[in-house]
Amino acid sequence: MDRGIAQLMDPETASLRSAERKIRQAQAQQIRQILTYVSRVENRSAVEDGSSHLTSAPLPPGAPDAPVEARRAAVLHAAQALQASEHYVGELVAAASLAQERLPRTWDSFCQGRIGVQHLLQMARSSLTLLSPENVALLDQRGCAYAEEHTPGELAAWLRRFIAAREPEAAARRNQEAQRERRVSVTHLEDGVSLLTALLPTVTAEQIRRRLNAVARSPQQAIPHDPSVVPEAAGAEDPSSTGPDLPASRGAGDTRTLEQRTADLLAGWLLSGRGAQERPADVSVGLLVPLETLSGDAEAPALSRDRSFTLPAQVVRRLLGHSGTRVTWYELGVRNAEALGSDTQDPDVLSVRYRGRFVPKILREAIRFRDGTCQAPGCQVPAENCDIDHQRPWRDSGRDGAGGQTEGQNLWTLCRRHHLLKTAGHLPPPTDRSAAPATGRPSAMPTAVRAAA
Template sequence: MTEPGVPAPDPLMAARQFQILARRAEAAQLTAMVEHQDALEAEERLAELPLHARREARKVPVRQLALELRMSERTVAVLLGCARFARRELPQTWRAFGEGAVDQQRLRLVADAAMSLESAEHVEALDTAAEKKAPESTAAQLRRWLNRFVARLGPEEFARSCEQAQRHRHVRLQHLENGVSLLQALLPTVQAAAIEKRLRAAARGLDGPQPRDPEAAETPAPSPDLMSTGSGPACSDHTDSAPQPHDPRTLDQREADLLAAWLLDGRVGGTPVEAALAIMVPEVTLTGESNEPAVSADGAWAIPAQAVRELAFAPGAQHRWYEAVTRRPSSAEDDVLEIRYQGRFAPQRLRDAVAFRDRTCRAEGCSVPAEHCDLDHRIPWPKGPTTGTNLQALCRRHHRMKSHGYLDPPDAVADR
């Protein structure tokens, strides 16, 4: 209880302070683990053990820490490896970790990304940028940013790492309890993204029109995908269709059923489904003057330059091209929206441009891809015009919060 006359602490501020304290304790614990390993390894060197004995001796601190902290030895080994690398190669990010600005999960994300780089100069550049980016990002946003940053930082390294990773592509099946099994596939990202788009488009295609949400205005329903037929972020007044009464399956259930049908007999029923990918690629990459990678519309993944050129010039491929203005002419990374229209409803090109610009829902901390969001007027129409500067992508949840006055206006467009 607070003393009379003393204002009660702000619970929100208190929660933030406890988070910082927890992160500092996490950093102190990991530092102590590394120091314990260092101390035992120093004794090992003094003992001048033979090489084979030294290898076994190095497992001792891992074993001791695992037993003391009730962790698996594998988890301890991974944490120690990450900490030692970050302490040595990522001093700025390691300092932010110790100060409580970055938690262990974000430290590991940055360290994993840095380990994929071949150049010490690139590692240093990543460390400098990550120190500023990691504290202000959720883990999902940081992962997306790291994917783009690493790909752009060293295009040749990125292409080689992609080629090496794709050699490990595989399909695995694990039978679980309760009559279900887990199917996993490690595939090239372009193929996986195309499968995801096609599944979503086909599953939503099973829907029929339903009564619109009473909170939304009367406008046509949105299409599911950015680059498929009539696609793009839904207008702010759009609502998603719900399953017909005779098909009570959720979207996830329908996607699972469709995938099983495709794999078992190659048929999905009904008409063929077309779904395309939306990527941002510098013109100089297409012409071969640069090897800067392309970036997906939501900024979640990147594609090596050579793979992009193969996609662009594949015989029979059908592409829809947009020419966009960026702050950095050679980059596929920055804002692309310079389009303005009049009228209440955004044309298709403007919807696509907003999706490319915003990448994800504009609400802070939200990672829903912009192509699956509503297209919201910052200043409600007709007072606010239908222009690029007055439109933003908001997922349904945050759009409704904004409509009822429970969401602060999102910040201006920034690197996400």
């Protein structure tokens, strides 16, 4: 794996992998049949349309385009045969046609069963975003190799990084256009609940998410209950139980889940028109920013700490120059420990060994920037929501002097779920952490951009 992770390659799952590949090959064969059918209908329509023009007057303005309508009809009939929606089958046809034309390596990998339908759809959509044919060819080469070893979710994040890095100016223009569409909408669902949706700039949305999460997680923070919600402990005939008598903090016995506390907190903030009197919360947004971007010598985008999104250079510079932004700088060179000379005056924080079990704050930040997400295969839980775990337990540090130390090489981020798996012996740590991740980390100076108060 690209992050130096030990693959969970249980020999007993070999049959599952083989079965999955056969399923993918069957899906590829089905899509090839759909393409053949659509092409046959289009060709038949073109022949009929051509012969009709020989014997009749030209079509009036606004008349249906016969080849286009024939393609739509073919998609409709194919969707009926598959018991699928026209939209989905249309996406399959478009993606497969694009891959055949522009992404030959990706198409071959799909036909061989090495990648799945979702991988193919994502690669095809991304090829349309790129403007340069050279970048499309590079996408076909690098993206296909990445897709063969990663989940669709991981591929989606990789594609966002790739496109922003290869064509930063175009990405910046799309960012400006997308921000003009910012809005809030409400969709009423069944059973008395509704979906509140806000389309916001990514940094703004990330700050809101982190602020809500930090306050809702606090065991001391009192969060008012939503008066529209009847607690499970109370009957519908006792609406007064939604009042101030219910415990509002975890320390006082609040039994709401984190998601419920977060939803009630958001509702309270929006309805009151002011922030709750919460304790100070760390709502920093970690960014990896190349020095050339900061100086204006390059337009390379910034990368979020968890590698899930990028920001155009002009957005980063505007954000850093805003009077309401508080900035904490961390210059963390992520290099192999053996590459550092003995006369290094400012050693890489990841190469320093600390005494004791608990990880100092600056090393925690370095580990989170380095890993980005939980290091279990396929997991995308952001590093800030993960535990900093000793790959070899700290208690082993005194046995042979070779492991269990509190140092970068022996530490990794694991979400609580995978931390428990590792503790139980089901997630072996990597045997080599020296290899640089293929997550696209630039040579950069990470910055933690703190939200305005």
